[in-house]
Amino acid sequence: MNRTPLEGWIRDKLLLPGTQALTRSDLETFQVRKLREVVTYAQTKSPFYRNLLAEVDDLDVKDLQAFSRLPFTTPDDVRTQGMRMLCTSQDEIERVVTLQTSGTSGEAKRIFFTAEDLELTVDFFHHGMATMVAAGATVIIFLPGERPDSVGDLLARGLRRLGVRPVTFGPVRDPIAARAEIMRHPSPCLVGIPTQILSLARGEGGEAIPRGWVESVLLSTDYVPTAIVEELKQNWGCRVFTHYGMTETGLGGGVECEARDGYHLREADLYTEIVDPATGRPVADGEFGEVVFTTLTRSGMPLVRYRTGDLARMMPESCPCGTVLKRLGRVQGRIGATVRLRDGASIAMATLDEALFPIPGLLNFTAEIADNGGRDQLNLCLQACEGQEEQVARGAVAALVRAESSDPLFRQGGLTLGSITFDRAGWFTTGTGKRQIRDVRQENQGAVCA
Numbered sequence: 001m002n003r004t005p006l007e008g009w010i011r012d013k014l015l016l017p018g019t020q021a022l023t024r025s026d027l028e029t030f031q032v033r034k035l036r037e038v039v040t041y042a043q044t045k046s047p048f049y050r051n052l053l054a055e056v057d058d059l060d061v062k063d064l065q066a067f068s069r070l071p072f073t074t075p076d077d078v079r080t081q082g083m084r085m086l087c088t089s090q091d092e093i094e095r096v097v098t099l100q101t102s103g104t105s106g107e108a109k110r111i112f113f114t115a116e117d118l119e120l121t122v123d124f125f126h127h128g129m130a131t132m133v134a135a136g137a138t139v140i141i142f143l144p145g146e147r148p149d150s151v152g153d154l155l156a157r158g159l160r161r162l163g164v165r166p167v168t169f170g171p172v173r174d175p176i177a178a179r180a181e182i183m184r185h186p187s188p189c190l191v192g193i194p195t196q197i198l199s200l201a202r203g204e205g206g207e208a209i210p211r212g213w214v215e216s217v218l219l220s221t222d223y224v225p226t227a228i229v230e231e232l233k234q235n236w237g238c239r240v241f242t243h244y245g246m247t248e249t250g251l252g253g254g255v256e257c258e259a260r261d262g263y264h265l266r267e268a269d270l271y272t273e274i275v276d277p278a279t280g281r282p283v284a285d286g287e288f289g290e291v292v293f294t295t296l297t298r299s300g301m302p303l304v305r306y307r308t309g310d311l312a313r314m315m316p317e318s319c320p321c322g323t324v325l326k327r328l329g330r331v332q333g334r335i336g337a338t339v340r341l342r343d344g345a346s347i348a349m350a351t352l353d354e355a356l357f358p359i360p361g362l363l364n365f366t367a368e369i370a371d372n373g374g375r376d377q378l379n380l381c382l383q384a385c386e387g388q389e390e391q392v393a394r395g396a397v398a399a400l401v402r403a404e405s406s407d408p409l410f411r412q413g414g415l416t417l418g419s420i421t422f423d424r425a426g427w428f429t430t431g432t433g434k435r436q437i438r439d440v441r442q443e444n445q446g447a448v449c450a
């Protein structure tokens, strides 16, 4: 098994002398130095951080433990005070990514990048993609890539440096055209959003792509259902890798190695902590908590101890690939995206994903928790392959209410299954946003497909 190419890349960034191998201690020394730099830089350049970190001095960043006592930043800070977090003049900002969120404030999050910040991402894509492709290969990018500096464009630039040919297709809106593109390139690597790539394998006409044609797939999003990974592996007989990242991490964050069991992170650009979501205290490796990261090298809008809302753990065992880099385990879902039920239990989109995506013929779904005479009711809107709606609906009922269901929600009777409807069109244009359960108990009950 090849060691993750990220290790050599990170080693080079540390400018270690000669052929000396990278150690954890080298990396941590580097991270502490960078954390000190970013804190001073942010305090000097940004009104927001000048205020937030007013009491912080060098001694508070003398080591990682001391750093873990600094205050957090949150998505709400970005929403309401994003401009005050800027550390450069607006002239130096090359790209602004606007994220529409379903938050109550309704304000969008805007993340600012300088040209240097974007170069860091291109560099990560260049080295991270070396995990699965080499010079001469073709990568078809099913992510937005038309605009300069969009995620697809940055990925294409990184791939060219690797001698790999990028084909920027964009999100899958027309599966027939997407499959035709795949069939134009022998042994391609596909990069895309899990449900969209699933629609190419499972949807009507899926047999257009014979088993063995696709060499590898990289799925990128906040949460990748295991059922989708398994379906693609089985259907196409290919290797399936996953990437973890979000706009705030600089679009790229971490990628699995050949062991395909946990993400190796861009540890020279990001310092990642896992904290107890309730107390904010760091948890030990192996324990689940909220992913918090600090950018070490970004100049436009550095983020210090940024709470992602993602639930994951650092894996305590070293990786079979032999690297000294850490492994972030698969993200288990979003902390804020859990809907609390009346009986005290809670339900997450990830739970529904794992229960429902194994159903043959299911392409995608949306879910809401509604009020039904004082009881919580789950309504589903399913997108299924044509002609398979009935069988998919039966599968959904069986998966959610069967006695042996791995999830006790329905067994306890706290939650009932309400309506199951079908969306026969439209989901291909739903874009790249995060999928989550809507809580409509306070609202007028609308159709879940609306």
Ligand SMILES: [Zn+2]
Residues within 6 Å of the ligand: 003, 004, 257, 258, 259, 264, 319, 320, 321, 322, 323
């Ligand atoms: Zn590894």
